[in-house]
Amino acid sequence: MLRYLFKRLTSLALTLLVASVVLFVTIEIVPGDPASFMLGINAQADTLEALRAELGLDKSKPVRYWQWLTGMLQGDFGTSYTYKTPVANMIGERMWISLPLTLFALLISTAIAFPAGIYAASRRGRFGDAAVTGMTQLGVAIPNFWFAMLLVSFFAIKLGWFSSGGFVGWDQGLLAGLKSLLLPAIALALPQAAILTRVMRSSLLDVLSEDYMRTARAKGMSKRSAIWRHGLRNAMIPVLTILGLQFSFLLAGAIIIEKVFYLPGLGLLVFQSIAQRDLIVVESVVMLLVFAVVTVTFLVDLAYAWVDPRLRTRS
């Protein structure tokens, strides 16, 4: 097990390193000099040079890569070209919205998908199964921004239960914060829940036809407890994979929902920074997302090993 952990951690570190190089090179290739962008097209050549020096753009590429990398390791992400504030602070602020929003959405999505998937699988081919499967099709098909606007017009505007957008801030208390994230989280969760339900259902159906499920029944277990005690854990691997992917996707992929609800999240930050050629912010956020994805993959790998003992010994 320790060995498995060590191997996974090594590959995690290597992935991050490779990603940082690819990212740095890509940003260098992208056209657009931040300094000339900031000063406009009519800028004087010597002002431009001064700004470039100030931003550190005049140094050689390897040096800049090295400074960027070592800076990040110490928690220094540099200073935004546009806002002149430390990038770390900007990301930190946004993270306090994006991360809880993502987790909240995943929580809602699993809370819907697990029971629905299990229910559909255990009633295969009957009405309940058809109903759940039909709902998931709807869930995948409905655009989530449209669903978000529906939520706003009903719960916020008509009933007035929630505010129609913005974030109150965590200093208003946990409940108030969660309340203002509830509608966006539901909007984000809906398509994810639909996908996850389908994965749960098909994975469990595969497991239900396994021989050991029959063995469990021959031991004297009822159908229901056989599913809970022997079926679920074996059906978890594909579900965990999808959950991991969904986490990474939601963390920065919530941009449209952030826009609908006026939430200053990571997605919007990336979008704005690209528009303003604030490359240092783009670099840092993308690197952070890579880190998040790789870490989640690592956690999912650990979860695999926890679920399935065969994976512990294989590697």
Add this chain to the structure above:
Amino acid sequence: MSKLANSSSKDAAETLLEINKLNVSVTTSSNSSRALPTENKPILNSIELSLNRGDVLGIIGESGSGKSMLALSIMGLLPEGFNTAGEINFDQQNLLKLSEEQLCKLRGSDISMVFQEPMTALNPVLSIGKQVAECIKLHRNVSNVDASKIAEETLAKVGLPVSQYPLSRYPHELSGGQRQRVVIAMAIALRPALLIADEPTTALDVTTQAGILDLLKQLVVDEQLALILISHDLAVVNGIADHIVIMRNGDIVERGSLKQLFKHSKHPYTCQLIEASKHVPDRVDAAVDAAPLLDVENLSCEYRMPRKHWWSKPRYFRALKSVSLSIKQGESVGLVGESGCGKSTLTRALLGLMPIAEGEIRLHGELLAKGETLSNAVRREMQVVFQDPYGSFNPRHKVKRLVAEPLHVLEHALSEQEQITAVNDALVSVGLQASDASKYIHEFSGGQRQRIAIARALIIKPALIVLDEAVSALDVSVRAQILDLLSALAASHRIAYLFISHDLSVVRRVTDRVLVMQQGEIVERGQTEAVFNNPSHPYTQQLLAATPQLPDEENQT
């Protein structure tokens, strides 16, 4: 009235299981739409059985005979859509009348079952201790500690003492035979009155099979179990079952003791089954002076193992160690050994499907270049028939295309008309019809599929066909037909066979010479009869001793 019920003790208290007029049918709607009338297809017809405490009943039948359905009916585990009528009286209560909840209490506690496939019968993510203890916890109000203790004792009873096989082991850390022992431990942990074993050894090697059968025999005596042993193989139930019933198409066609049935069976199907089980095809002996066809010298093959660290040297597992063999034209050579001995590696190496580490392969005296894909000229000479007639065809192609596939190795491409003729000839020569060429593979039974596989091998008239467990998955009567077909083809086409099998009794009946393989090495070789009558290597002796025998074979040896 059944002979079995009459001949046994009339004391009602002794009778544990009595099945009266059991009818099972399955409702199938001929179309998925609900409007169409549903069909009722009979599965079991008026089954009458009775079994006393401590008795062993063998149920013999080929696939589709309903023997497994009978077992599942007793367990109350028939799939949805099955209808039952009649009575299954167990301990004086009719199981068919019990609620699901009452059945759950009986299952695993009073009636248990062991299934065919030990590799998949255990939950891979739970330790064996947990799985055995779970049975106990389900039915008895005991603490976890006590349940583990009982699990430990039961596992020791089935030959897995805790000192060598701790409860924390997972199924994937055990071999097939050991896993089957765990399944048996789960079944007997609560000392059930009735144990149903459905083909418990079919998936196992002969020596492992002998061990499991011995264990079952022992348990019947020690635990006073009544045992129902279901098998397709008459030899397996020989020596265990007090009585056997022969089933066919959902009917019991005959019943009695095995010896009785062998001596004077009344029903033609029983006679046919017994004949098929010991069927010896008419064979033409290979000419002694025939030219050598295939020569293998000191062949070694390796598999690469995962590295310990990424900087360490790769390790290799030697699956074949200096194997030498030769096959003459028209000769039939057997290769026997247990799973993992390297039989399949040898097949793959001969067919050029895996690289050779050392050694030489010569065909017609010509050295095959190693490490290269075989030339078409070589591939024309060698063809293969695999074990699984269900998995070895692309279901989306018609038989015509499947059978014609090897034709591309011919030097000159055939015209379409010639191809059709070749396919038709091949199909006819394996006993099928030319019109079958335009069908899809799912329209054929297992035996017919294996004929198609042979037709595919035959179509380019090879000199050697490798039969890798080619008859192992077939029912005995179908197997007899295929063996006849193979020997007829050998006589008419002068084909040599390399007959690879774990089934010694079949190899004995169809080969001229035999090779015994153990852990990648050939440990014994010689004329088939000589080796079987007088095995010199201890491993061969062990294999032969473990092979189940029919009653009249026992007298021979």
